[in-house]
Amino acid sequence: MGSGKFITLEGGEGLGKSTNLHFIKDFLENNGLSVRVTREPGGTPLAEQIRCLLLEERSESVAEQTELLLMFSARAQHLKEVIYPALAQGQWVISDRFTDATYAYQGGGRAIDVSLIQQLETWVQGTFRPDLTLLLDAPINIGMSRMKERVISDRFEQEQFPFFERVRQAYLLQAQKNPDRIQVVNANQSLTAVQSDIVSHLLSLLKK
């Protein structure tokens, strides 16, 4: 890989990933870096089609295995077409969600055996992992109340409180297991305070 770094943003819905993605992009560009912003599931034309399959509401119930495999199918395409080439060219890549979301939603939310996720992670990514993951964390009701205004609701947003609590706990477990990579940011504070925490993590990464 070139000198680019890979940053991922994670967290439950409505906790400010999209909002802060743009803030991070601007911050890095102001520091003279070339930045590529992307998201999962998605990021390439094919992976975006898989995203639609995954998120749209449907009458047919989706098997957990189907959901998990589609997440990794989209990820394989995203890595090959976008993430690896951008890093090789020295760009910094920021992704709105990546594999920690699979541990959280499919592992925590759907209760899929984590060892299966680990096997797919190794198969699809080898040893490749983000350089920094910012996990926006807050009690579930905070994200939900911020999302109240939004009308469109996807297949995941239909889930109930216990599902999102399992997602949150699985994210926090990932952070515990990967303390050097995953930085937990308290999302239950003002946007200015959130962004000040984010900047301190970015500055540490810039010094590495």
Ligand code: Z5A
């Ligand atoms: N998924 C999965 O299951 N497995 C996987 O492996 C992957 C994904 C990769 C799509 O995610 C779904 O895919 C996701 C998990 C699943 N489903 N869910 N739920 P997505 O990222 O596209 O969708 P999302 O999680 O629902 O994100 P979102 O709706 O775009 O929310 P957000 O980006 O975190 O929040 P936001 O839009 O930036 O902020 C929400 C509002 O809060 C907005 O009005 C902001 O102005 C406001 N905000 C933000 N920060 C603050 C603070 N600090 N104070 C006050 N107000 C704030």
